[in-house]
Amino acid sequence: MRHGRPATGNDPGECVVEFKGVSLRYAYRGKSTHALDGVDLAVRRGEFVAVVGPSGCGKTTLLKLISGLLLPAQGEVVVGGGPVRGPLKVVGMAFQNPTLLPWRTTLGNVLLPLEIVEPHRTRYRRDRCSYVEAAQQLLHSVRLEGFADRHPWQLSGGMQQRASLCRALVHEPEILLLDEPFGALDAFTREELWLVLQDLWLARRCTVILVTHDLREAIFLADTVYVMSKRPGRIVSQTEVGFSRPRTLEGCFTPEFLEMFRAIRKQIGDVRDAMGKEDV
Amino acid sequence: MISRGKLYACVLPAFAVVALFLMWELVVLLFKLPRYILPAPTAVWASLVKWHAAIWFHAVQTLYTTLVGFGVAVAFGLVLGWLVGYSALVYKALYPLLIGFNSIPKVAIVPVLVIWFGIGTVPAVLTAFLISFFPIVVNVATGLATLEPELQDVLRSLGAGRFQIFRKVGLPRTLPYFFASLKVAVTLAFVGSVISETVASNRGVGYLMIAASSRFDVPLVFAGLLVIAGLGVLLYIAFGVLEARLTSWAYRR
Numbered sequence: 001m002r003h004g005r006p007a008t009g010n011d012p013g014e015c016v017v018e019f020k021g022v023s024l025r026y027a028y029r030g031k032s033t034h035a036l037d038g039v040d041l042a043v044r045r046g047e048f049v050a051v052v053g054p055s056g057c058g059k060t061t062l063l064k065l066i067s068g069l070l071l072p073a074q075g076e077v078v079v080g081g082g083p084v085r086g087p088l089k090v091v092g093m094a095f096q097n098p099t100l101l102p103w104r105t106t107l108g109n110v111l112l113p114l115e116i117v118e119p120h121r122t123r124y125r126r127d128r129c130s131y132v133e134a135a136q137q138l139l140h141s142v143r144l145e146g147f148a149d150r151h152p153w154q155l156s157g158g159m160q161q162r163a164s165l166c167r168a169l170v171h172e173p174e175i176l177l178l179d180e181p182f183g184a185l186d187a188f189t190r191e192e193l194w195l196v197l198q199d200l201w202l203a204r205r206c207t208v209i210l211v212t213h214d215l216r217e218a219i220f221l222a223d224t225v226y227v228m229s230k231r232p233g234r235i236v237s238q239t240e241v242g243f244s245r246p247r248t249l250e251g252c253f254t255p256e257f258l259e260m261f262r263a264i265r266k267q268i269g270d271v272r273d274a275m276g277k278e279d280v
Numbered sequence: 281m282i283s284r285g286k287l288y289a290c291v292l293p294a295f296a297v298v299a300l301f302l303m304w305e306l307v308v309l310l311f312k313l314p315r316y317i318l319p320a321p322t323a324v325w326a327s328l329v330k331w332h333a334a335i336w337f338h339a340v341q342t343l344y345t346t347l348v349g350f351g352v353a354v355a356f357g358l359v360l361g362w363l364v365g366y367s368a369l370v371y372k373a374l375y376p377l378l379i380g381f382n383s384i385p386k387v388a389i390v391p392v393l394v395i396w397f398g399i400g401t402v403p404a405v406l407t408a409f410l411i412s413f414f415p416i417v418v419n420v421a422t423g424l425a426t427l428e429p430e431l432q433d434v435l436r437s438l439g440a441g442r443f444q445i446f447r448k449v450g451l452p453r454t455l456p457y458f459f460a461s462l463k464v465a466v467t468l469a470f471v472g473s474v475i476s477e478t479v480a481s482n483r484g485v486g487y488l489m490i491a492a493s494s495r496f497d498v499p500l501v502f503a504g505l506l507v508i509a510g511l512g513v514l515l516y517i518a519f520g521v522l523e524a525r526l527t528s529w530a531y532r533r
Contacts, residue, residue, distance in 0.1 A: 067437045068437075068439075069436055086439070087436055087437055087438065087439040087440075088439065091437065093434075093437045095430060095433070095434070099428075099430045099431055099433075101449065101452070102529050102530070103452045103453075103455075103529040103530075112434075112435075112438075113438050116435065116438045116444060116448070117438055153529075171438075
């Protein structure tokens with residue numbers, strides 16, 4: 001699973017994901033919820049983007065729009081040059097819950113996308129050995145090599161989430177979508193997985209869109225941090241994080257990091273205040 | 281080395297059975313019950329030994345009709361359960377019908393079956409089928425209908441179609457429900473075939489018991505009951521083992 005992404009034709013400034021004035025309402029039992037309102041967003045190829053915002057601000061909706069699980073009511077979501085009309089095979093997604101299939105082993109779960117996504121699906125039976133080896137390597141890279149034959153309930157929460165990351169990456173998607181993948185983990189496990197994710201990304205350099213409510217996580221991992229407002233979700237600020245990589249956990253305590261943390265935090269606070277006044 | 285829990289799991293049921301028979305024997309002895317009211321277990325056992333050839337013949341017939349009817353119920357129940365669980369439309373369309381059908385006492389259907397197929401094996405098989413398919417349908421449909429949307433999203437985000445989602449998630453997810461229903465259904469199938477045999481057959485344990493009771497051979501009636509109970513337990517255990525083998529993930533073993 002060496003990842004030499006084909007260099008030809010990939011100009012680094014090229015946008016792989018683009019939101020053009022996207023709005024969406026949910027209707028549920030006659031009540032309509034305005035989830036997103038006029039979101040504009042552009043993600044470059046190979047960029048690591050983090051979207052932070054209060055819970056219920058439409059962050060997950062954002063990811064579902066990219067993955068094609070939802071379609072916008074207004075505006076357009078463009079992925080890889082074309083508008084999204086349904087699920088895309090260039091996308092890998094990891095959810096807040098590990099959502100591993102309980103009847104499959106860790107390895108079986110990681111192999112799942114290969115049984116569905118073309119061209120792997122047709123090759124799967126013939127090339128099973130090489131696929132299994134690739135999945136084992138992936139498990140090795142997140143230090144789960146000894147747990148390939150275990151079932152999900154035999155793994156800790158952090159291990160399950162690592163397996164879920166592997167599953168999202170095994171079919172070598174160009175875009176990795178992460179929906180608060182570490183939200184349910186304790187602080188230490190979470191920081192450990194930041195490093196795991198950073199290593200995976202540095203090795204592959206795929207485009208990552210991480211949705212989180214943890215601002216420190218966003219700054220630690222991302223190239224660009226977007227802040228979303230409360231519902232209806234809007235992008236209210238964009239901050240470039242220029243720190244060199246690989247970043248370390250100690251780096252979270254440098255004055256530069258803390259200064260950026262404070263600045264973005266203040267923006268979120270301002271948004272909340274402004275929204276609060278509007279409500280009154 | 282057998283663990284303590286496993287040892288208890290084997291010993292305790294045997295202990296309960298022995299205790300029941302002991303109490304039964306004591307009650308009969310104490311109250312001096314005549315054998316045409318309640319025969320003692322020893323008398324039942326004697327009858328079982330005396331008539332073992334006839335009992336064997338009829339038990340094989342009952343086992344045969346039960347298993348054939350049950351087999352049909354499994355195939356039919358699985359397919360219908362998947363259909364009902366897969367499509368909300370089929371669910372809405374068929375559920376009242378299924379409930380209504382299940383409410384009909386199957387003993388009331390046997391005379392109709394006799395008019396259609398005559399007495400003997402066919403009505404017994406059909407009654408076993410009719411009585412045992414319902415729990416399979418309900419369980420399989422429930423397993424499918426309660427599929428976690430999160431698991432479906434995992435597959436949908438990969439571009440899987442409805443049938444693929446069914447095959448990769450729905451089908452394995454229903455297996456524990458399916459096997460749980462098999463254990464119930466197989467014992468119900470016995471009820472069905474024995475009911476039919478008592479009403480309309482000249483073979484099978486049901487017939488044997490009716491014939492024995494008309495001769496006031498109550499020990500033989502009880503011998504028949506014990507045989508049915510024993511067969512039911514055996515099949516229940518067999519499907520329990522199968523279930524544990526195939527869906528160990530659901531029990532985290």
